[in-house]
Amino acid sequence: MYWVSVVTEAGIFAILALGLDVVWGWAGDFDLMFYGYLALGSYMTMVLTIGKPIPPVQYIIGWRLPYPLALLLAVLVVVALAAVIGAIALRNLREIYFAVTTLSAVTALYLLVENYTPLFDGYNGVYGLINPGQTALNLTYNGYRIVFLAVVLVLLALIYLLVERLSASPFGRMLRSVREDEHAAAAYGRSVFWAKYRAYLFGAALAGLAGGLFAVFISAFNPSAWTPQELLVIYAAILVGGRGNPRGVIAGVFVVYIGFIELTRFLPSPASRPEFGPAMRQILIGLLIILMLKFRPEGLFRERLNVDGRRGRRLGGAGVPASAGEPTGAAAVSGQADAKEPDARERSPQ
Amino acid sequence: MSAAVLEIENLSKSFGGVHAVRDCSFAVAQGQVLGLIGPNGAGKSTVVDLVSGFGRPDSGSVLLAGQELVGKRPDVISRLGLIRTFQTPREWRGLTVMDNVLLGRRQFGRESLWRCLTRARRLRRAEEPDRAQARAILDRFGLTDLTNSRAGTLSGGQKRLLEFARIAAAQPRLIILDEPMGGVNPVLGAQIRDAVRQFAAAGQAVIVVEHNLPFIEKTCDEVVVMDLGEVIAQGSFAGLRGNARVVDAYLGMDLSHD
Numbered sequence: 001m002y003w004v005s006v007v008t009e010a011g012i013f014a015i016l017a018l019g020l021d022v023v024w025g026w027a028g029d030f031d032l033m034f035y036g037y038l039a040l041g042s043y044m045t046m047v048l049t050i051g052k053p054i055p056p057v058q059y060i061i062g063w064r065l066p067y068p069l070a071l072l073l074a075v076l077v078v079v080a081l082a083a084v085i086g087a088i089a090l091r092n093l094r095e096i097y098f099a100v101t102t103l104s105a106v107t108a109l110y111l112l113v114e115n116y117t118p119l120f121d122g123y124n125g126v127y128g129l130i131n132p133g134q135t136a137l138n139l140t141y142n143g144y145r146i147v148f149l150a151v152v153l154v155l156l157a158l159i160y161l162l163v164e165r166l167s168a169s170p171f172g173r174m175l176r177s178v179r180e181d182e183h184a185a186a187a188y189g190r191s192v193f194w195a196k197y198r199a200y201l202f203g204a205a206l207a208g209l210a211g212g213l214f215a216v217f218i219s220a221f222n223p224s225a226w227t228p229q230e231l232l233v234i235y236a237a238i239l240v241g242g243r244g245n246p247r248g249v250i251a252g253v254f255v256v257y258i259g260f261i262e263l264t265r266f267l268p269s270p271a272s273r274p275e276f277g278p279a280m281r282q283i284l285i286g287l288l289i290i291l292m293l294k295f296r297p298e299g300l301f302r303e304r305l306n307v308d309g310r311r312g313r314r315l316g317g318a319g320v321p322a323s324a325g326e327p328t329g330a331a332a333v334s335g336q337a338d339a340k341e342p343d344a345r346e347r348s349p350q
Numbered sequence: 351m352s353a354a355v356l357e358i359e360n361l362s363k364s365f366g367g368v369h370a371v372r373d374c375s376f377a378v379a380q381g382q383v384l385g386l387i388g389p390n391g392a393g394k395s396t397v398v399d400l401v402s403g404f405g406r407p408d409s410g411s412v413l414l415a416g417q418e419l420v421g422k423r424p425d426v427i428s429r430l431g432l433i434r435t436f437q438t439p440r441e442w443r444g445l446t447v448m449d450n451v452l453l454g455r456r457q458f459g460r461e462s463l464w465r466c467l468t469r470a471r472r473l474r475r476a477e478e479p480d481r482a483q484a485r486a487i488l489d490r491f492g493l494t495d496l497t498n499s500r501a502g503t504l505s506g507g508q509k510r511l512l513e514f515a516r517i518a519a520a521q522p523r524l525i526i527l528d529e530p531m532g533g534v535n536p537v538l539g540a541q542i543r544d545a546v547r548q549f550a551a552a553g554q555a556v557i558v559v560e561h562n563l564p565f566i567e568k569t570c571d572e573v574v575v576m577d578l579g580e581v582i583a584q585g586s587f588a589g590l591r592g593n594a595r596v597v598d599a600y601l602g603m604d605l606s607h608d
Contacts, residue, residue: 162467169466170457170473173445177453180442187402187436188520189428189456198463307498308448308481 001142004149005217010257011152012213014250017234017241018163019206024235025244025303026172027199028179030095033085033102035231036109037078037204041211042221043113043120044074050128059121067132071212078208079201086200091193094182106228114223125222129215152213156250159206163246166202168306175199176244229282233257236289241299248301255300260288354379354413355524355555356401356432361410363400370396372579374410378524378555383546385570385587386559389599392576394559395437398526402434403427415523429458431523437532439509441516443502447493450501450512451484452477454519484519491515491545507538514545524555531562543569575599 016038023031048070052062065073089101113120120126134144166172175195178185182192215221233256241252264284269277292299354377361374371393378384386394399405401412403424412419419427428434442450457480460466460473488494491511496504501512510530517525530542539562546569549556560566566573567587575583575590577599583590590596 165470166463166466169470170452170460170477171463171466173449173453174461176445177442177449180444181440183404183424183436184440184442185453186404186424187428187434187440188453188516189425189458190461191423191425202463303444305446305498305500306449308446308485309498 001145004145006258006262008145008149008152008217010254011149011156012210012217013234013237013257014156014253015152015159015213016207016210017237017249017253018159018246019203019210020234021203021238021243021246021249022163022166022175022199022206023203025238025249026167026175026179027196029090029196029200030099031102031200031203032099032228032231033082033089033106033109034203034207035226035228035234036106037082037207038211038214039113039221039226040081040109041074041078041208042215042225043126043211044077044208045070045212045215046126046129046221047120048073049132050126053121057121057124057126058118059126060119067129067216071209074212075205075208078211079205082201082204086197086204090196090200103228110223110226110228120221123223125220125225127220127222130219132216148216155209155213159209160246160250167244167246167304171198173306233285236285239289239299240292242301242303243299244303245299245301248299251300256285256288260285355415356557357411357413358397358401359411359413361397361400361407361412363396363405363407369579371400371407374576374579374581376574376581376584378557380523380555381550381553382572383550383556383558383570385566385573386557386576387561387563387566387573388576388582391578392599393579394576395528396579397576398434398528398557398559401427402432402526428522429456432526433517433520433522433524434526435513435517435528435530437529439506439513441501441504441509441512443500445501446498447488447501447504447512447515448481448484448497451487451515451519452480454516455480455484456520487515487518490518491541506533507535510534510538510542514542517549518545522554524557525549526557526559528559529561530558531560531565539565 016034020031020034023029023034045067047059047061048063048065049067050062051064053059063070085102085105089098089105093101114123116122131139131141131144131148134141137144137147139147174185174190177188178190178192178195185195186192218225234253237252237256238249239252240255241250242248264277264281267277267280357377359375361371362369363371374393374397376384386397388394396405400407401419403419403422403426407420410420414427414430414432417430419430419432422430442453445453457477460476465473485494485497488497491514493508493511493515496508501509504512510533513530527546530546531539534542543565546556546558550571558566558570570587572585573583573587573590574581575593575596577595582595582599583593
C-alpha cells in the first residue's frame with residue numbers, strides 16, 4: 001500500500017506540474033503563488049463536502065455536496081482568485097517583479113488562512129474528508145485507495161492528452177512567441193497580457209483540481225501542508241523533466257518525487273535531530289537543480305518543436321532560452337543553451 | 351498618387367526637457383516607399399515607436415487608413431494593418447522558422463484557448479492553406495532548408511530574411527522597417543531591396559528608417575529628413591542633395607555615392 005500512496009501523490013503533483021508548466025514553461029512567468037492555488041482548491045473541496053463545523057472548530061460554508069460537484073466548485077473558486085491575482089500581477093510586471101508580486105500574494109494568503117480562524121480554522125486546518133464514495137462503491141479501505149489511484153492516473157492521462165494537444169496548437173505557438181519576445185509578439189498583433197492571462201487561468205484550474213484530489217489523498221489540510229518550499233520541488237521537477245515538454249514534466253515529477261525523495265528516505269535520521277532528513281532533502285534538491293542547470297539545462301526531454309510535415313519529432317538546436325525571472329542560475333541556463341547551439345550555418349543567399 | 355495610408359500630423363514627444371520629436375508631419379501613400387533619414391538622435395526611431403504604439407505622443411495625430419492610432423496599444427495597431435520591425439531582427443528564437451512565419455499569418459481566431467482544446471483536429475486542417483502559403487514564402491526567401499530549424503540557430507543574415515518572410519506572411523497595409531540594412535552584406539542588401547520593392551508593387555506602403563544612403567537612394571520614392579526631432583526636408587533623394595539644411599545636418603557629408 002505504501003507504493004500506492006507514493007504513486008498517487010506523484011500523480012496529483014504531476015497534474016499540478018502540468019499546470020505550472022503552462023504558466024512558467026510556455027508563458028515564461030515564474031509564479032510563486034502557484035502552490036497557493038492547490039491549497040485553496042484543497043480547502044474549498046473540504047469545506048464543501050465535510051458539513052457544518054462542530055465548535056470550537058470553525059470554517060466557512062460547511063456544506064455536504066457530492067465530491068465531484070465540490071471539486072468543480074473548488075476549481076471555479078481557484079480560477080476566480082487567479083483571475084484577480086493575474087489581473088494585477090500580469091498587466092505590467094515581468095520577470096523578478098512578477099515573481100516578487102506573486103510571492104507577496106501567496107504570503108498574504110498564507111498569513112490570512114493561518115491567522116483568521118473563521119476562514120479555515122487557522123493553524124488547525126480542516127479535516128474529515130475521508131474516502132468520499134467508499135460506502136457507495138462498497139469498497140474496503142485499501143480497495144478504495146487503489147481505486148482512487150486509478151482515478152488519479154486516468155485524470156492525469158486525460159489532462160496530459162489535453163495539454164499535449166494545446167502545446168502543439170496555435171494557442172501553444174502564440175503563447176511561446178510571447179515568451180520568446182513579447183515586443184515582437186505585440187508587433188504582430190498579440191495582446192501579451194491576454195495571452196499570459198489565459199495561460200495563467202488554465203494553469204490555476206489544474207492546480208485547483210490537483211488541490212481537490214490532494215484533499216482526498218490526505219483527508220486533512222492545514223498550513224503546514226503548503227509551506228512555500230513545496231513549490232520549489234515542483235519547479236525542480238519541471239526543470240529536471242524538461243521545461244515546456246508535457247511528457248518531460250510528468251517524467252520529472254516521477255523522478256523527483258519517487259526516485260529522489262524515496263531514495264533520500266534512507267538517509268540516516270538521528271532521533272535527536274528529526275529535522276535532519278527533511279533538511280537534507282531540501283539541500284539535495286537544491287544540488288539537483290544546480291547540477292541540471294549545469295549539465296542538462298533543457299531537462300531530460302527537450303521542448304518539442306512543431307515539425308512541418310510530420311508531427312512531434314524532436315530536433316537538435318538551441319534549448320529553450322531561459323527568460324529572466326527564473327531562480328538563481330538562470331543566466332547559467334541561457335549561457336549553456338547558447339554554448340550548445342551548433343554553429344550558425346552561414347549560407348550566403350544567392 | 352493613390353490615397354494616403356499613413357498620415358502623421360504635428361506629432362510631438364518630449365523626454366524630460368528633450369524634444370525627441372517636435373511637430374512632425376508627413377504621409378505615405380499606397381505603393382510608396384518612404385525613406386526616413388537623419389543623423390543619430392534625430393528622432394526617427396521615436397517616430398516609429400509613437401506610430402506603432404510602443405510610445406505615446408504628447409500631442410499630434412497618426413491616421414492609418416483614416417483611423418486614429420494615438421492611444422491604442424501596439425497589438426491593436428498591428429491588427430489594424432501595421433507591421434514594424436526593430437533595429438535587430440527579433441525572431442521567436444525557440445520556435446521553428448515555419449512557426450515564425452505561421453505566426454506572421456495572424457489567424458487570431460485559431461488561437462482561442464477553448465477552440466484549441468476542443469477542435470484541435472479541425473484547426474489543424476484549417477491551417478493547411480496557411481502552411482502551404484508559408485512554404486511558398488520560405489521558398490521565395492531561400493529559407494526552405496531551414497523550415498524546421500529553431501529560429502535562434504539562424505545566422506544574422508538569415509534572421510533578416512526570416513523577418514521579411516514574416517512580414518510577407520502578414521500582408522499588412524503599412525510596413526515600417528527600422529534599419530533593415532544593419533549588419534547586412536551587399537548580396538543580401540540587394541535581396542532586401544527587391545523584397546521592399548515587391549511589397550510596394552503589391553500596393554503596400556513602406557517606411558524605411560536607414561543610415562545607408564545608397565540603399566535609400568535606390569529603394570525609396572521619397573525621403574523625409576529629420577534632425578533634432580524636426581522634419582527639415584522632404585522630397586526626392588536627388589532634390590535633397592542641394593538642400594543646405596540637409597547637408598548641414600549630415601555635417602557636410604557627401605550625399606552622392608561613395
